[in-house]
Every structure is written in C-alpha cells, then in structure tokens.
Amino acid sequence: DAKTTQPPSMDCAEGRAANLPCNHSTISGNEYVYWYRQIHSQGPQYIIHGLKNNETNEMASLIITEDRKSSTLILPHATLRDTAVYYCIVLQGAQKLVFGQGTRLTINP
Amino acid sequence: GAVVSQHPSWVICKSGTSVKIECRSLDFQATTMFWYRQFPKQSLMLMATSNEGSKATYEQGVEKDKFLINHASLTLSTLTVTSAHPEDSSFYICSAKGGTTDTQYFGPGTRLTVL
Numbered sequence: 001d002a003k004t005t006q007p008p009s010m011d012c013a014e015g016r017a018a019n020l021p022c023n024h025s026t027i028s029g030n031e032y033v034y035w036y037r038q039i040h041s042q043g044p045q046y047i048i049h050g051l052k053n054n055e056t057n058e059m060a061s062l063i064i065t066e067d068r069k070s071s072t073l074i075l076p077h078a079t080l081r082d083t084a085v086y087y088c089i090v091l092q093g094a095q096k097l098v099f100g101q102g103t104r105l106t107i108n109p
Numbered sequence: 110g111a112v113v114s115q116h117p118s119w120v121i122c123k124s125g126t127s128v129k130i131e132c133r134s135l136d137f138q139a140t141t142m143f144w145y146r147q148f149p150k151q152s153l154m155l156m157a158t159s160n161e162g163s164k165a166t167y168e169q170g171v172e173k174d175k176f177l178i179n180h181a182s183l184t185l186s187t188l189t190v191t192s193a194h195p196e197d198s199s200f201y202i203c204s205a206k207g208g209t210t211d212t213q214y215f216g217p218g219t220r221l222t223v224l
Contacts, residue, residue: 034212043202043215044153046111087152097143097204097213099153 003027004088009104018075020103022088025069031092033064035073037084038102044087047073078107112136113205115216122193123224130188130219132203138183139205143213144176147200159186183207193223 005023012018024033032051036044048055048062050071055062061074075082087102112135122128132142141160145153157173159165159180167173177189186205190197200220204213 032211036215038153041200041218041220043113043115043204043218046212046214049212091211094211096155096158098155101152 003090003098004100006086006088006100006103008101009106011106011108012075012078014080014107014109015077018078018082018105018107020073020075020086020088020105021070022073023070024088024090027068027090028092031090031095033062033068033071034089034091034097035060035062036087036089036097036099037082037105038087039081039084044099047086049091080107080109083107111212111214113139113203113214113216115203115219117219118217119220119222121222121224124194125192127189127191128193128221130190130201130203130221132186132188132205132216134184134205134207134214137205137207139186139207140183141206142180142186143204144178144186144188145202145204147202147218153202156188190221193221195223197221198223 032049034049035047038044050062064071085102085104114133116131144156147153156171157165157167159178161180161183165178180186200218202218204215206213
C-alpha cells in the first residue's frame with residue numbers, strides 16, 4: 001500500500017507557483033521521498049527526490065519538513081505542459097515503487 | 110541522460126496470439142528493470158521485477174506463465190503476453206534503474222489492445 005497521502009486534485013494559474021503537498025507521517029529514517037508525474041497516456045517522469053534536506057533541480061524544488069512527515073513539491077512557474085498527475089512516493093533502497101492515486105494538477109491559462 | 114525506450118508504442122492483436130514488448134535503457138546499464146500495467150483511470154500496478162541474468166520476480170496475482178519476462182542484457186528486457194485475451198488490454202510500462210542510483214526511469218509505455 002502507498003505510504004503517502006495527497007489531495008486528489010489541484011488547480012493553478014499559468015505562470016504561478018504550483019505547490020503540491022504530500023503527507024508521509026510513517027516515513028522511516030532511511031526512506032527517501034520521490035516525486036514523479038504522469039502526463040496523459042505517457043510513462044511517469046522522474047522529477048526529484050530527497051532524504052531530509054531541501055532539494056532543487058531544473059524542474060522543481062522539494063521542501064521536506066524537519067520531522068520528515070510531510071513535503072511539498074514546488075513548480076516555480078507553472079505552464080500548461082505541467083498539467084499531469086503527480087505522485088509522491090516514499091522509497092528505501094531496493095524497495096518497490098508503490099503508486100497511489102496521486103494529485104491531478106490542472107494548470108489553467 | 111537516463112532514457113528508457115519501449116517498442117512498440119501501441120499494438121493491436123487478435124485474441125489467442127502472443128505479443129512481445131521491448132524495453133531498452135539507451136544511455137545506462139540497467140541492473141534492474143520493472144514492468145507495470147495501468148488500466149484506464151487507475152494507477153500503475155507493478156507486475157514484476159527482473160534483474161539482469163536472473164529470473165523475474167512476479168507480484169502476487171500476476172501469472173508468470175502468461176507474462177514472460179526476459180532480461181538477457183543490461184540494456185534490454187522483454188515482456189511477452191502469451192495467449193492474449195481482451196482483458197489483457199492495458200497500458201504496459203517498463204522502468205529501469207542501474208549504477209549507483211535507486212531512481213527508476215520509465216519508458217513511454219505500450220498500449221496493447223486485444224480484439
């Protein structure tokens with residue numbers, strides 16, 4: 001079973017920052033937080049992952065709370081192409097990726 | 110980097126025939142590959158995990174004799190759906206990981222329709 005809780009859907013205006021929350025209150029000390037997204041009829045795309053420090057790459061920023069029980073994925077300037085289902089997954093080492101229902105993010109013009 | 114391809118991107122076949130789907134890691138050596146299935150409006154479900162040169166490990170409820178997986182090299186895994194039936198129609202997606210990272214990179218998926 002998925003170990004994370006995400007809102008089923010969110011809307012964001014084009015050009016604004018999209019902040020996607022994820023709760024993972026049972027995360028263990030050696031589990032990473034991974035984010036993937038799936039655009040309609042495509043395979044999932046890796047976005048970012050982190051353990052306890054905040055992370056940033058060319059796609060997004062990941063903010064993890066100090067107690068590691070929740071995190072937020074930030075898309076700084078959302079575009080229409082960012083419309084997708086976003087999955088937050090906790091994973092340790094050789095564990096399997098377990099996909100929940102994710103958050104359906106819609107970017108509006 | 111970290112590109113995974115799948116072939117074909119879509120396939121239509123008759124009931125009772127077999128279909129082979131290829132998954133390739135293009136710019137890295139994939140020590141482990143995974144096969145997922147996704148039905149409409151549902152999330153991805155892991156079918157099996159394969160390590161190069163070893164037999165695949167199937168998830169509970171997935172028939173290993175129906176979904177044959179071969180991971181003969183560090184860049185190629187194949188999934189063969191044998192004696193396909195309409196209920197096997199789905200979106201099949203592979204992923205791969207290798208080297209020093211645990212990050213899985215996904216292929217674009219293969220849409221299988223069985224008539």
